[in-house]
Amino acid sequence: MSFVKEVSEWILAGVGGIIQSIEEEEIDRMVETILETHDRKILLLGSGRSGFVGRAFALRLMHLGFNVYVSGETITPALTPDDLVLVISGSGTTTTIVAQAAVAKEVGSKIVAVTSHVDSPLAEFADEVVVVKGRTKIDQIFDYEGRQIAGEYDNAPLGTMFELSVMVFLDSVIAELMQKLGIHEIDLRRRHANTE
Amino acid sequence: MSFVKEVSEWILAGVGGIIQSIEEEEIDRMVETILETHDRKILLLGSGRSGFVGRAFALRLMHLGFNVYVSGETITPALTPDDLVLVISGSGTTTTIVAQAAVAKEVGSKIVAVTSHVDSPLAEFADEVVVVKGRTKIDQIFDYEGRQIAGEYDNAPLGTMFELSVMVFLDSVIAELMQKLGIHEIDLRRRHANTE
Amino acid sequence: MSFVKEVSEWILAGVGGIIQSIEEEEIDRMVETILETHDRKILLLGSGRSGFVGRAFALRLMHLGFNVYVSGETITPALTPDDLVLVISGSGTTTTIVAQAAVAKEVGSKIVAVTSHVDSPLAEFADEVVVVKGRTKIDQIFDYEGRQIAGEYDNAPLGTMFELSVMVFLDSVIAELMQKLGIHEIDLRRRHANTE
Amino acid sequence: MSFVKEVSEWILAGVGGIIQSIEEEEIDRMVETILETHDRKILLLGSGRSGFVGRAFALRLMHLGFNVYVSGETITPALTPDDLVLVISGSGTTTTIVAQAAVAKEVGSKIVAVTSHVDSPLAEFADEVVVVKGRTKIDQIFDYEGRQIAGEYDNAPLGTMFELSVMVFLDSVIAELMQKLGIHEIDLRRRHANTE
Numbered sequence: 001m002s003f004v005k006e007v008s009e010w011i012l013a014g015v016g017g018i019i020q021s022i023e024e025e026e027i028d029r030m031v032e033t034i035l036e037t038h039d040r041k042i043l044l045l046g047s048g049r050s051g052f053v054g055r056a057f058a059l060r061l062m063h064l065g066f067n068v069y070v071s072g073e074t075i076t077p078a079l080t081p082d083d084l085v086l087v088i089s090g091s092g093t094t095t096t097i098v099a100q101a102a103v104a105k106e107v108g109s110k111i112v113a114v115t116s117h118v119d120s121p122l123a124e125f126a127d128e129v130v131v132v133k134g135r136t137k138i139d140q141i142f143d144y145e146g147r148q149i150a151g152e153y154d155n156a157p158l159g160t161m162f163e164l165s166v167m168v169f170l171d172s173v174i175a176e177l178m179q180k181l182g183i184h185e186i187d188l189r190r191r192h193a194n195t196e
Numbered sequence: 197m198s199f200v201k202e203v204s205e206w207i208l209a210g211v212g213g214i215i216q217s218i219e220e221e222e223i224d225r226m227v228e229t230i231l232e233t234h235d236r237k238i239l240l241l242g243s244g245r246s247g248f249v250g251r252a253f254a255l256r257l258m259h260l261g262f263n264v265y266v267s268g269e270t271i272t273p274a275l276t277p278d279d280l281v282l283v284i285s286g287s288g289t290t291t292t293i294v295a296q297a298a299v300a301k302e303v304g305s306k307i308v309a310v311t312s313h314v315d316s317p318l319a320e321f322a323d324e325v326v327v328v329k330g331r332t333k334i335d336q337i338f339d340y341e342g343r344q345i346a347g348e349y350d351n352a353p354l355g356t357m358f359e360l361s362v363m364v365f366l367d368s369v370i371a372e373l374m375q376k377l378g379i380h381e382i383d384l385r386r387r388h389a390n391t392e
Numbered sequence: 393m394s395f396v397k398e399v400s401e402w403i404l405a406g407v408g409g410i411i412q413s414i415e416e417e418e419i420d421r422m423v424e425t426i427l428e429t430h431d432r433k434i435l436l437l438g439s440g441r442s443g444f445v446g447r448a449f450a451l452r453l454m455h456l457g458f459n460v461y462v463s464g465e466t467i468t469p470a471l472t473p474d475d476l477v478l479v480i481s482g483s484g485t486t487t488t489i490v491a492q493a494a495v496a497k498e499v500g501s502k503i504v505a506v507t508s509h510v511d512s513p514l515a516e517f518a519d520e521v522v523v524v525k526g527r528t529k530i531d532q533i534f535d536y537e538g539r540q541i542a543g544e545y546d547n548a549p550l551g552t553m554f555e556l557s558v559m560v561f562l563d564s565v566i567a568e569l570m571q572k573l574g575i576h577e578i579d580l581r582r583r584h585a586n587t588e
Numbered sequence: 589m590s591f592v593k594e595v596s597e598w599i600l601a602g603v604g605g606i607i608q609s610i611e612e613e614e615i616d617r618m619v620e621t622i623l624e625t626h627d628r629k630i631l632l633l634g635s636g637r638s639g640f641v642g643r644a645f646a647l648r649l650m651h652l653g654f655n656v657y658v659s660g661e662t663i664t665p666a667l668t669p670d671d672l673v674l675v676i677s678g679s680g681t682t683t684t685i686v687a688q689a690a691v692a693k694e695v696g697s698k699i700v701a702v703t704s705h706v707d708s709p710l711a712e713f714a715d716e717v718v719v720v721k722g723r724t725k726i727d728q729i730f731d732y733e734g735r736q737i738a739g740e741y742d743n744a745p746l747g748t749m750f751e752l753s754v755m756v757f758l759d760s761v762i763a764e765l766m767q768k769l770g771i772h773e774i775d776l777r778r779r780h781a782n783t784e
């Protein structure tokens with residue numbers, strides 16, 4: 001097996017383990033919270049690669065008929081206490097993300113955080129937390145040099161494990177939402193952008 | 197096991213199978229082509245969720261020191277014959293992507309396509325193709341109604357399998373690039389945006 | 393007066409002349425068409441600096457309560473024959489823009505083009521055209537070398553005059569829409585994003 | 589004259605007055621600072637419509653050969669003390685912008701702020717300030733109700749005057765940079781994206 005395929009196997013095994021370790025209660029509560037939003041707004045917050053994972057989820061939520069927005073894009077309406085803010089941040093410390101979560105908290109919107117760190121500034125603002133492990137940037141402060149020399153991190157650097165785990169996890173959440181809403185793939189196809 | 201975790205397992209098994217089925221020769225050639233770009237430009241092309249996967253890869257290429265751009269963003273300089281264009285499209289038929297690939301072809305840039313369809317308009321423009329299976333939008337034309345009734349597609353609707361497979365595959369390519377370039381995670385951390 | 397202020401004066405005089413030369417009938421029809429959309433979707437199409445001008449307009453339309461989207465961003469739903477597509481392109485020839493307009497035409501959406509060229513591929517797809525002069529990229533083909541030597545274009549290179557004229561023109565359209573809809577600034581403030 | 593054209597005239601007169609009131613010393617220093625960056629990085633920061641104005645400027649800086657980036661896009665490398673951060677914010681109080689300026693300050697990058705408010709949090713972080721008047725969101729707190737009833741703000745709501753003034757002002761700065769660098773329009777055309 002080539003090195004690229006070996007690394008893929010290793011990554012997929014890691015992602016599988018991380019997803020299995022998520023608390024089922026946290027998953028159920030998140031699904032319930034999303035279902036409860038009905039036609040109120042959902043705002044996705046995330047930076048860098050976590051932001052791309054968030055946008056991929058947002059796109060599917062739109063396909064399911066949710067009224068969803070992505071922070072940093074042109075059309076982002078004012079938050080209200082009725083709205084749901086979904087934040088993705090492995091470390092839970094990203095400057096702009098924490099600043100925006102603070103505003104959402106002040107407004108009174110419901111905040112659901114997907115993060116590796118329950119004790120992060122982000123998690124403190126959150127009404128609900130879904131803990132997705134995965135070595136994040138912040139982990140590396142501890143014994144960083146030792147592990148670095150062992151090259152342990154070079155196959156999945158920085159937030160890679162977190163980002164991939166959240167991407168697969170959220171796509172699985174989509175499957176559950178589709179089932180609970182009685183929506184089928186053919187419905188998604190109708191809402192899929194035709195001008196891309 | 198909850199439904200969400202079951203779907204995750206099913207997705208990960210599928211992604212694993214798809215990645216193992218990629219031709220090793222195509223992987224090697226793609227890695228070689230990227231390594232050969234040195235400080236010439238790499239432009240990432242992709243739409244919707246494939247576009248987010250492309251951006252996640254672009255970000256890591258930047259962390260590795262490559263001179264990389266993403267189509268559709270503010271700073272996208274003119275292509276030249278020296279440049280490399282990496283295109284991600286499951287169907288290989290997305291209107292704007294094919295239109296941009298056609299321009300790149302005319303300019304004379306090298307085009308590498310990651311797609312499920314070797315006989316798509318995109319693949320015809322490409323100098324190199326990496327075939328990543330995964331049920332894509334176009335597949336669904338054939339016997340779509342039959343499978344739809346069986347609900348076969350509802351756990352991973354539309355391009356989900358392709359997008360996740362390409363995301364994990366390209367992160368594995370990053371690991372190989374790091375090894376070949378002698379770059380370690382600590383080097384990536386230095387190039388990671390600090391203003392997010 | 394410093395050179396920067398001199399150029400500003402020269403630009404503003406040019407922009408004023410360009411806006412005065414727009415056919416009033418074309419303006420009235422555009423305003424009417426936007427007012428008729430009610431809660432149907434408006435999609436903004438534009439590339440590069442014309443794209444930024446389009447987004448600035450889209451943001452204000454959102455503030456006025458319109459259901460507006462911007463092509464190329466995460467949340468762009470499928471077009472239907474009911475929808476309105478507003479396209480901004482000086483030359484009317486930009487590859488991806490024309491490709492998207494062609495799709496919109498096929499879908500049957502109404503297309504309003506803001507362009508300098510009534511005989512461009514874009515204008516041919518359009519149901520309505522608002523001609524905004526301004527030296528565009530395409531103009532420069534004719535006697536380009538001659539004018540270039542005279543340095544005539546260096547104070548407002550490429551599409552500058554078109555982009556600035558369209559930006560001021562569309563902000564004036566916003567004022568008219570506010571008046572016709574009985575909307576005041578205080579209403580806009582309520583819809584202004586609070587998480588920026 | 590139609591209402592739209594009347595408003596345009598009124599806006600252009602206002603923009604002209606605002607630009608004439610900018611301190612020439614502040615303009616000269618900003619131009620000098622940009623010229624001094626050579627091949628070091630320039631990062632543009634701005635939110636909402638100010639962000640679009642910033643991107644339009646960034647695009648031209650790229651056409652002039654500068655090494656420029658836009659915050660919030662995929663490719664945003666780590667800031668260093670050598671880099672220049674250009675921030676556009678009328679109020680100087682936008683949450684995420686101030687948070688990012690704070691990080692840039694900590695890193696030691698040079699910060700140039702274009703704002704209406706010299707006493708804003710943003711201006712305090714800045715090494716240089718270019719004051720561009722224009723009624724900004726923050727102005728409206730004072731005697732807002734009174735003016736609102738008079739409808740004084742409905743022709744150019746929220747940050748409109750600031751945004752348009754900065755757009756024209758920065759395009760005039762481009763003209764000065766072209767002159768000082770001996771760059772002509774024909775050079776810009778060569779760097780203009782050909783894949784749009």
